[in-house]
Amino acid sequence: MAKLTIDDLKKIREKTLPTLCLGSCSERAKITLHMGTCGVAAGAGPVMDALKEEMAAARRDDIRVVVSACAGMCSSEPNVTVEIKGADPVVYQHMDGPRMRQVFRRHVLRGEVQAEFALMRQSAFAPPAGGAK
Numbered sequence: 389m390a391k392l393t394i395d396d397l398k399k400i401r402e403k404t405l406p407t408l409c410l411g412s413c414s415e416r417a418k419i420t421l422h423m424g425t426c427g428v429a430a431g432a433g434p435v436m437d438a439l440k441e442e443m444a445a446a447r448r449d450d451i452r453v454v455v456s457a458c459a460g461m462c463s464s465e466p467n468v469t470v471e472i473k474g475a476d477p478v479v480y481q482h483m484d485g486p487r488m489r490q491v492f493r494r495h496v497l498r499g500e501v502q503a504e505f506a507l508m509r510q511s512a513f514a515p516p517a518g519g520a521k
């Protein structure tokens with residue numbers, strides 16, 4: 389069997405990414421609130437409250453919200469990860485209610501990454517331009 393090159397892997401990724409489903413194929417977005425001990429201590433509760441209100445107002449059945457343990461980054465909590473089908477996941481840091489509302493309205497609903505709050509895009513493991521202060 390021939391060895392795969394980096395170019396081969398890039399081609400596979402470009403071909404596959406747009407067709408990936410999140411939880412189900414009707415799901416367009418997934419929002420993960422990292423609510424481990426340090427996330428809750430840093431204020432993840434109000435982030436959840438704001439997100440619940442935004443979800444209720446938006447009335448979208450193609451967006452899923454999940455709660456997970458910490459993301460292993462105490463100093464940047466509360467963290468929220470936004471995954472939009474066909475795009476790289478983005479981890480947001482130091483979230484609060486107003487930031488959550490902005491991320492929901494602009495990134496989740498309109499696809500506009502809010503770089504000023506972004507810690508990183510997970511596939512690149514590097515901060516997006518203008519992010520991660």
Ligand code: FES
Pocket residue numbers: 424425426427458459460461462463
């Ligand atoms: S305890 Fe802080 S990131 Fe896990």
